Amino acid sequence: MADPFYITTAISYPNGRPHIGHAYEAIATDAIARFQRMRGRDVFFLTGTDEHGLKMAQAARERGTSPAEFAEQMSSYFREMNESLNISFDRFIRTTEPAHHRASQAIWQAMADKGDLYLGRYEGWYSVRDEAYYDEKELVEGDNGERLSPQGTAVEWTVEESWFFRLSAYQERLLAYYRDHPDFIRPESRRNEVMRFVEGGLSDLSISRTSFDWGVKVPGSDKHVMYVWLDALTNYITGIGYPDDTEEWRKFWPADLHVIGKDVVRFHAVYWPAFLMSAGLALPRQVFGHGWLLSRGEKMSKSVGNVVDPNDLVRAFGVDSLRYFLLREITFGQDGSYSGEAIVTKVNADLANTFGNLAQRTLSFIAKNCDGILPVGGKGDPADEALITLISEVTRRDVPAHFEGLQLSQGIESWLKAVFACNQYIDSQAPWTLRKSDPERMKAVLATLYVAIRDLAIVIAPVVPESSARLLDAMGVPEGERDFAALEDPDSYDRLAASAFRLVPPTPIFPRLELPVED
Incomplete structure (x- = not known):
């Protein structure tokens, strides 16, 4: 029970x-x-x-x-x-x-x-x-x-x-x-x-x-x-x-x-x-x-004229962008401030440029260079093992511990640390070079990245549920395998790789934001 x-x-x-x-x-x-x-x-x-x-x-x-x-x-x-x-x-x-x-x-x-x-x-x-x-x-x-x-x-x-x-x-x-x-x-x-x-x-x-x-x-x-x-x-x-x-x-x-x-x-x-x-x-x-949530550092009031309808922010920036900004930028329990410029800057830096770009180029590369078939590489080298160890620590230990302690912004910060590590890994391993020089090594790198991105998409779902679901849908991850128990399943990737699932080039999950043009 x-x-x-x-x-x-x-x-x-x-x-x-x-x-x-x-x-x-x-x-x-x-x-x-x-x-x-x-x-x-x-x-x-x-x-x-x-x-x-x-x-x-x-x-x-x-x-x-x-x-x-x-x-x-x-x-x-x-x-x-x-x-x-x-x-x-x-x-x-x-x-x-x-x-x-x-x-x-x-x-x-x-x-x-x-x-x-x-x-x-x-x-x-x-x-x-x-x-x-x-x-x-x-x-x-x-x-x-x-x-x-x-x-x-x-x-x-x-x-x-x-x-x-x-x-x-x-x-x-x-x-x-x-x-x-x-x-x-x-x-x-x-x-x-x-x-x-x-x-x-x-x-x-x-x-x-x-x-x-x-x-x-x-x-x-x-x-x-x-x-x-x-x-x-x-x-x-x-x-x-x-x-x-x-x-x-x-x-x-x-x-x-x-x-x-x-x-x-x-x-x-x-x-x-x-x-x-x-x-x-x-x-x-x-x-x-x-x-309290402050508007550009000021408490909101009707007399000042800085009270904002949240539906207007959703229309301007999207629901997950707003959710991410508020939970990432404000230490839960303390006052925090927001502005349209701050939302655009933070969301573009963290989601569009960092995690979104990582997912986009990895999945697109698999779709184009592996015919959409999830790669099964040989024995991983120390770089693969180091990244998977870090991802495991972040997704199974650090983020859950922070969220359990209501340290929401700290949990997102730990998640972002792992995203940065993935970007460093893909740049250093350069699968676009390995495609010609060592195709088997390329497959191992892509398999490592796929697992890392899947785990990071699962663990950030409480913050950006719609975006996480779209990404996991694109990756073929079954709906019943998107919780913390699924992160502990060592065979989930092999099952999916052996299935009939094929990756297609994904659409950007986190498009870049722009400030709305004022009338």
Whole structure:
């Protein structure tokens, strides 16, 4: 039975269209999910939209429509983004689904049964944009002396009846859990931030609102709707069957990994585990807070006018080029920057000029000079053995170790090192010269290169899945032999060489990019 692996993105708040930050999180999470599938694990990948809350109600009102109609329209844009980015999700959840309302009310009731909820009166600072409550000590001063949240968003003084969660009762339990599970929050910088926040003292948390009604109704208290973050976080268990004792629930919970932005770490690493502790449910194994994606070094905002629709980037550069750039260029967990020029430069250098050119000239040479028949060379010489040893170390050890550790850019860097080694090998061995001087040696060189290119195409598939599949199709590699288990099969090349497969001159897998011409 395959080892289960449950991974999620933070569900997106669809009060506006998707931007490149949403795309980055989806792409990174997808690469991890694809990698785990290639390892042979039974992966469940959840993403979706978080559709309740005051912000959604206000945005719908501004557009002259109902919150339900607005949510339906905006959620569709996020699903389309995922599909255009080739995101291999297993479920796209919407928090307006009846099943999610039932799950949210079930976890509320479990927390109430524990005695952790009480009715009171909330007076304090609230940020509509963040959908978050802030203590006075957390506020910062704006340029005009106004109070702002730690994220720099506007806050307003709110007074209303509210249900509260006894978050303060979980301070020591959370700290003990962080100490006993040092990898629960990653990277280390996020863990340190959370530890400092919790060590500073936790206040009870307001978890319902009465000033609007767009949300999940509180059980037995219908004039209240749940605080949007309690509702939103519950999606991770709704998505696999909670509160029912389903096969998926038993198999996949607790989640192996929540991939989230660093701005929502507090909700996932403080509130969420406290809610789960209260409800008597297991905690996720890891919360990873990635950095922000900056446009030419600047944070994206509508006011600056640098918010980019990821679909525009896909149309301009192609989905795999965008995926490769974001995962190669940005150290996962840190902030990173992008621009059209940077995408073109990096993709042309790494994919078109280096790996793409290697595959193109090798496969074209086999098609032309071996009649498309995969060559079977004699006993390899030390140069062949050295390259195959390096490829084996990179594809079976280095790249998997980096990807397993969520070091995505480092994994790609290791892969690229092996690609460079292949290019040095083909230049030094010069099969175009061997064609006349030593045809048998030429065959050995080409067979070595074919195996190396196949292995490199397989291991980079989580990053550039469409391009990898096209290349492996052109190479005749069966679909069932494109995972890490296949890399360990010593007879796969001989089987293919003995088959009826014939290589034909391939079309370029990674054509060179050019900057779009501005209108």
